[in-house]
Every structure is written in structure tokens, then in C-alpha cells.
Amino acid sequence: MKLPPLKALPVFEAVARLNSFSMAAQELAVSQSAVSHQIKQLETYLGEKLFWRSGRTLTLTDEGRQYLDAISTALLQIERASEQLLGHEESRLRLSVFSSFAVRWLVPRLPGLQRLHPQVELALEMSSENPVLSDRVADCFITIHRDSPAYSYELLYVERLFPVCSQDYWQRIRRELGREAALTGRDEPAMTTAEIARFPLLSIHSIYDKAAGDWEAWFRNVNETIPSGARVQHFSHMLLALEAARFHQGIALTNDYMLSTRKDSEEFVRLPSHSLVTGDKFYFAWKTSRRRERGIQILRRWLVSEAIEGGLRSEVG
Known part of the structure; x- marks a missing residue:
């Protein structure tokens, strides 16, 4: 099995997420030069430039963005698998949801989720438009489009x-x-x-x-x-x-x-x-490769149950 420099992967993810070498260094508790060294090592291994640097502006290249989408899921799966093996039951999930759906339907019901499943820690990412389905944005989504073949969808409301x-x-x-x-x-x-x-x-x-x-x-x-x-x-x-x-x-x-x-x-x-x-249909969406994650499946089942109980959808969906 030929793998890239594994120490460089979480460094790359942090730089891409924070859009900053210095902020990534602070989060990882290392020096900025150490961050730069890891990114250079990864770029050398891949033979591709991952970031464009222009003065203080830092942006991902197309290759960097593609690589981030691929490794983010892998890093999350490693984290979740390790937590399960260590006996850590907490599931931290970011849910991207339309502001109106969040304010009027989801937020009033969250105390019920917390009572039933206290191990699920849910952070809401509000979106005014249909979000891009990506691990960089959130772990799961409320969306009206089913245009990503990498995701699975559960109908909540027509x-x-x-x-x-x-x-x-x-x-x-x-x-x-x-x-x-x-x-x-x-x-x-x-x-x-x-x-x-x-x-x-x-x-x-x-x-x-x-x-x-x-x-x-x-x-x-x-x-x-x-x-x-x-x-x-x-x-x-x-x-x-x-x-x-x-x-x-x-x-x-x-x-x-x-x-x-x-x-x-x-x-x-x-x-x-x-x-x-x-004609709009509201779906709960999650990346198919993460379908076995306990937190995502708990949230999916709870959302469907609430949608049925509240009359948004029928038992058969």
C-alpha cells in the first residue's frame, strides 16, 4: 500500500479549512514553518500545487480542492472509527439547513432530540440558498436537490x-x-x-x-x-x-x-x-460513504420520525 505522508494530511485539511497557514499552525499547536514544510512535502509527493499564494491571499487550486474533498471524508471516518473503538459515544455533526426550515421547524424540536439522544452534538449551518454538498460545508444537509451521486437522500417533505x-x-x-x-x-x-x-x-x-x-x-x-x-x-x-x-x-x-x-x-x-x-421536495442528505456512522443514522431516523409525526410526510414517504 503506497500512502502519502500521513502527517501532512491533517495539516493540509486545517490550512484548507481555515484558509490560513498561521491559523492552522495555531490550531495544531505547531510552528508556521512546520505547516509550510508539511504542505511542501505533500505537494512534492503528489506532484501538484495545492494552494495559490498571492500576498496574504491563499486559495486552493482545482487539484487542491479535489484532493480536499477526497481526504476530508477519509479523515472524518478515521476519527469516528477511533472514537467508537475508544468508547466515545459523542457524535458531533454539522447540519446545513435552510434558515426558514431551521427557525420554524427544526429548532423548536431540538430539545426532543437532546432528550432522546444526548450523545448527538448538532451544530447548525444556516443557508439561504441550496448548499453545495461537500464535507467542507457540513456533515449532512437539508436540501431540495438530488444532484450529487455521492450522497444518499431521505424524503422529508413535498x-x-x-x-x-x-x-x-x-x-x-x-x-x-x-x-x-x-x-x-x-x-x-x-x-x-x-x-x-x-x-x-x-x-x-x-x-x-x-x-x-x-x-x-x-x-x-x-x-x-x-x-x-x-x-x-x-x-x-x-x-x-x-x-x-x-x-x-x-x-x-x-x-x-x-x-x-x-x-x-x-x-x-x-x-x-x-x-x-x-415541486420542491425537501430531503435529508448524507454522503453514502459515511452511511454507517451512528450519529448520521440517529439524526436521519429522528428527522423522519418528526416529519411523519408532524404531518410533513406519510409513513411510506
């Missing part, structure tokens, strides 16, 4: 959008539409799209990457268009639009995981109207 408003705003809608005499709840008559368009529409740019794209798709789902006189207020993120709805500013389109706690169900009203399936 997204649908539906209109909501605050309890106070719902009473205003009922007054203006003359619905005050009607029964509330399950027997509430369905609202027409024209009735909904009479009130401010709180739009989220991030879903369809265009102004009013969410409401356009919602109206198009029933072969209609947004009325020309509709008032549309724009927000970059679903969290912002939902907060605006909470404070009685209009009607927002939201999804199931955004309204997943009892408090939310008390503060918001889901309007009696149709929903829109966006």
Missing part, C-alpha cells in the same frame, strides 16, 4: 403553498366580505381568488426568484392571473412575509413547516382556498 393571515386580519376579511354571520371553522365557505385579491398580497421573491412569482403560480394553478388592481407587497424571504402577516398587513403564501407549532396554529388562519404544490 412543499405546498397556501394563503394565511392573522386572526385579527381574518376577522377584518370576514367583515368586509359580509361573512360575519357564517360559521367559522370547517363549514367556512371557500373564498374565491377574486375575494382574496381584494386584500394586500404578501409576496416572497425567494421561492420563484421573481417578483410576485409565488402569487402568479398560485393564481395560475386555477387558470387565472393576478388581477391588475391587486396590491402586492414584496419580501425577499418567507420568514419576513409571514411576520408581516402576523402583524395584520395582508395575506401571505406559506407552507406546512412554517406553521408547525401549536402557537403558530393559534396565531394564523389558513384561508379556505386552494393550495399549490411547488
Whole structure:
């Protein structure tokens, strides 16, 4: 078995992760010259330049980035295997997750994970866009894409959008539409799209990457268009639009995981109207080569159980 200089591998990983020779030296408790020597030794062995240095700027070469992706997984597996053999039960995992999913669905449930599995130490990496699947970013992911053949995926949720408003705003809608005499709840008559368009529409740019794209798709789902006189207020993120709805500013389109706690169900009203399936599917993703890691499988099973119990997905997925 022909192996590279093994002492140089954790040094290379630290420099690449921290983007600094001096910070890597500090983390590893060695001198900066020792770090430079290890990187030079590794580059000589591989016959490839791993970093570009320009003044104080340090960047990975394409070869360095490719090598990092490969050895990071190997180093993590060595660490996990050693911890298991030593009897260390702790599992430290970095989970990259969309900010809205984290804030509205995951974080309120984390105390339950900690009670059931205190050995799992979970660090959240918030992402506003779909993250690049790589060990350099996180150990596992909540993602809507399945484009990496190196990863395995478990379905958590198929997204649908539906209109909501605050309890106070719902009473205003009922007054203006003359619905005050009607029964509330399950027997509430369905609202027409024209009735909904009479009130401010709180739009989220991030879903369809265009102004009013969410409401356009919602109206198009029933072969209609947004009325020309509709008032549309724009927000970059679903969290912002939902907060605006909470404070009685209009009607927002939201999804199931955004309204997943009892408090939310008390503060918001889901309007009696149709929903829109966006086509986005939320998956828990982990590198297939790490499928035997106990922490990843504990987290996977817990997420699926919570998704089923909370109604995000069915038993069969």
C-alpha cells in the first residue's frame, strides 16, 4: 500500500479549512514553518500545487480542492472509527439547513432530540440558498436537490403553498366580505381568488426568484392571473412575509413547516382556498460513504420520525 505522508494530511485539511497557514499552525499547536514544510512535502509527493499564494491571499487550486474533498471524508471516518473503538459515544455533526426550515421547524424540536439522544452534538449551518454538498460545508444537509451521486437522500417533505393571515386580519376579511354571520371553522365557505385579491398580497421573491412569482403560480394553478388592481407587497424571504402577516398587513403564501407549532396554529388562519404544490421536495442528505456512522443514522431516523409525526410526510414517504 503506497500512502502519502500521513502527517501532512491533517495539516493540509486545517490550512484548507481555515484558509490560513498561521491559523492552522495555531490550531495544531505547531510552528508556521512546520505547516509550510508539511504542505511542501505533500505537494512534492503528489506532484501538484495545492494552494495559490498571492500576498496574504491563499486559495486552493482545482487539484487542491479535489484532493480536499477526497481526504476530508477519509479523515472524518478515521476519527469516528477511533472514537467508537475508544468508547466515545459523542457524535458531533454539522447540519446545513435552510434558515426558514431551521427557525420554524427544526429548532423548536431540538430539545426532543437532546432528550432522546444526548450523545448527538448538532451544530447548525444556516443557508439561504441550496448548499453545495461537500464535507467542507457540513456533515449532512437539508436540501431540495438530488444532484450529487455521492450522497444518499431521505424524503422529508413535498412543499405546498397556501394563503394565511392573522386572526385579527381574518376577522377584518370576514367583515368586509359580509361573512360575519357564517360559521367559522370547517363549514367556512371557500373564498374565491377574486375575494382574496381584494386584500394586500404578501409576496416572497425567494421561492420563484421573481417578483410576485409565488402569487402568479398560485393564481395560475386555477387558470387565472393576478388581477391588475391587486396590491402586492414584496419580501425577499418567507420568514419576513409571514411576520408581516402576523402583524395584520395582508395575506401571505406559506407552507406546512412554517406553521408547525401549536402557537403558530393559534396565531394564523389558513384561508379556505386552494393550495399549490411547488415541486420542491425537501430531503435529508448524507454522503453514502459515511452511511454507517451512528450519529448520521440517529439524526436521519429522528428527522423522519418528526416529519411523519408532524404531518410533513406519510409513513411510506
